[in-house]
Amino acid sequence: MSVPGPTVLVxxxxxxxxxxLTAVLTKEGVAVTVAENGVEAAESFRxxxxxxxxxxxxxxxxNGLDAMKLILEIDRGAAVILMTAFAxxxxxxxxxKDGAFDYVLKPFDIEEIRLLVRRALEIRTMRADIVSLRRxxxxxxxxxGILTDNPRxxxxxxxxxxxxxxxxxVLIQGESGxxxxxxxxxxxxxxxxxxxxxxxxxxxxxxxxLLESEFFGHEKGAFTGAVGxxxxxxxxxENGTLFLDEIGEISTGLQVKLLRVxxxxxxxxxxxxxxxxxxxxxxxxxNRDLEAMVRAGTFxxxxxxxxxxxxxxxxxLRERPEDIRLLAGHFLERFAAQNDVVIRGFDPAALDCLxxxxxxxxxxxxxxxxxxxxxxxxxxxxxxEDLPESVVRGASMxxxxxxxxxxAGAAAGEIDGVAIGRPLREMVxxxxxxxxxxxxxxHGGNRARTAVALGISRRAxxxxxxxxxxxxxEGAE
Numbered sequence: 246m247s248v249p250g251p252t253v254l255v256x257x258x259x260x261x262x263x264x265x266l267t268a269v270l271t272k273e274g275v276a277v278t279v280a281e282n283g284v285e286a287a288e289s290f291r292x293x294x295x296x297x298x299x300x301x302x303x304x305x306x307x308n309g310l311d312a313m314k315l316i317l318e319i320d321r322g323a324a325v326i327l328m329t330a331f332a333x334x335x336x337x338x339x340x341x342k343d344g345a346f347d348y349v350l351k352p353f354d355i356e357e358i359r360l361l362v363r364r365a366l367e368i369r370t371m372r373a374d375i376v377s378l379r380r381x382x383x384x385x386x387x388x389x390g391i392l393t394d395n396p397r398x399x400x401x402x403x404x405x406x407x408x409x410x411x412x413x414x415v416l417i418q419g420e421s422g423x424x425x426x427x428x429x430x431x432x433x434x435x436x437x438x439x440x441x442x443x444x445x446x447x448x449x450x451x452x453x454x455l456l457e458s459e460f461f462g463h464e465k466g467a468f469t470g471a472v473g474x475x476x477x478x479x480x481x482x483e484n485g486t487l488f489l490d491e492i493g494e495i496s497t498g499l500q501v502k503l504l505r506v507x508x509x510x511x512x513x514x515x516x517x518x519x520x521x522x523x524x525x526x527x528x529x530x531x532n533r534d535l536e537a538m539v540r541a542g543t544f545x546x547x548x549x550x551x552x553x554x555x556x557x558x559x560x561x562l563r564e565r566p567e568d569i570r571l572l573a574g575h576f577l578e579r580f581a582a583q584n585d586v587v588i589r590g591f592d593p594a595a596l597d598c599l600x601x602x603x604x605x606x607x608x609x610x611x612x613x614x615x616x617x618x619x620x621x622x623x624x625x626x627x628x629x630e631d632l633p634e635s636v637v638r639g640a641s642m643x644x645x646x647x648x649x650x651x652x653a654g655a656a657a658g659e660i661d662g663v664a665i666g667r668p669l670r671e672m673v674x675x676x677x678x679x680x681x682x683x684x685x686x687x688h689g690g691n692r693a694r695t696a697v698a699l700g701i702s703r704r705a706x707x708x709x710x711x712x713x714x715x716x717x718x719e720g721a722e
Contacts, residue, residue, distance in 0.1 A: 283307025467516025
């Protein structure tokens with residue numbers, strides 16, 4: 246049985262345009278259906294959901310805007326590209342805010358139509374892949390799981406599944422923002438203790454004088470302010486898992502008491518004398534080098550050995566670049582839902598920024614960047630200007646060997662003819678202006694072909710022309 250290919254619904258009251266678009270898109274390997282007006286389009290879409298709808302705005306019986314509303318009621322994720330005259334641009338922009346994927350001006354450039362349809366299909370496929378993968382992980386682990394396509398992370402996930410079935414103490418090591426808490430949760434929820442509590446303590450966030458009480462609880466009158474008995478985190482986590490994040494931050498005195506719990510499986514509340522048995526699994530995490538701390542005498546060697554029964558190491562995002570697209574799509578879906586907005590994916594230029602950035606803050610920084618982009622976005626896709634400036638500029642500097650150019654040109658005081666010693670933003674803008682002008686000249690001022698050559702969307706090119714003060718003389722439609 247063959248797998249059905251992508252489908253496009255072309256809607257226009259002009260038969261010549263319907264025939265032209267059908268011929269162009271069929272050559273792209275797309276199955277095309279047609280409709281003459283909005284009423285037929287809605288009926289056709291109800292019978293068979295097309296992946297992309299390419300639709301004129303002005304049509305008899307029902308215009309494209311009303312038809313789009315009906316189509317989005319049937320399938321909220323439908324990608325609707327509107328075809329419009331120049332005078333209707335404001336209407337088309339509003340339509341994007343109402344859920345349209347994009348718009349194209351008539352008379353349109355065939356190459357631009359091809360690019361828009363390809364991008365819409367790619368984004369729709371990416372979203373479908375993310376949904377499928379999340380469903381698979383949810384079924385396997387009973388939770389959202391760890392999203393990855395990276396071989397090392399896949400191996401880590403398999404190790405987590407094995408370790409989870411035991412009662413062994415686990416030490417998770419890795420840089421900040423690499424998902425150590427997610428790994429700890431996967432250990433817990435994949436274990437026989439999954440129905441028990443999963444209690445988290447950030448050792449770096451609690452004042453040292455309060456940590457012991459936080460861990461073990463206290464009796465009434467144990468210290469000033471102790472007006473009653475309090476159960477600590479070890480008691481709260483009984484028959485479950487206690488996750489001790491930033492374990493390298495605890496004092497040597499508390500290290501001794503924690504070692505006793507691990508060895509004897511019992512503790513005493515602060516101010517108490519009766520031992521309390523503990524049936525808690527410990528999962529600890531740190532972004533510090535505990536072995537170096539042992540050598541320096543700031544972390545007890547015996548406690549390190551007790552914690553390091555099973556060692557798991559998370560991987561920085563820069564070493565798993567194949568996961569950036571996957572995680573970005575996941576965070577986009579999550580934050581769009583939280584903010585009750587419809588955003589279908591990433592503009593190719595924005596995706597290039599995400600893929601070209603080094604992510605020193607790892608997955609946490611990526612999540613924050615996508616949340617910011619969702620909040621700032623005013624269209625149905627994430628554009629480069631929606632992303633944090635640090636991400637866009639960082640990606641731009643890394644592209645094309647910019648760092649090597651800095652080293653080579655530093656002595657001469659310039660890089661590729663751009664004088665250095667000025668604010669970075671000015672230098673990057675000057676360099677991009679030169680590249681855009683050269684590309685436009687090479688393509689005879691055609692903006693659509695220029696955008697293709699630069700690997701960005703036509704919309705992104707228009708934004709750059711505006712940002713850099715390049716007027717109409719710099720290019721034509």
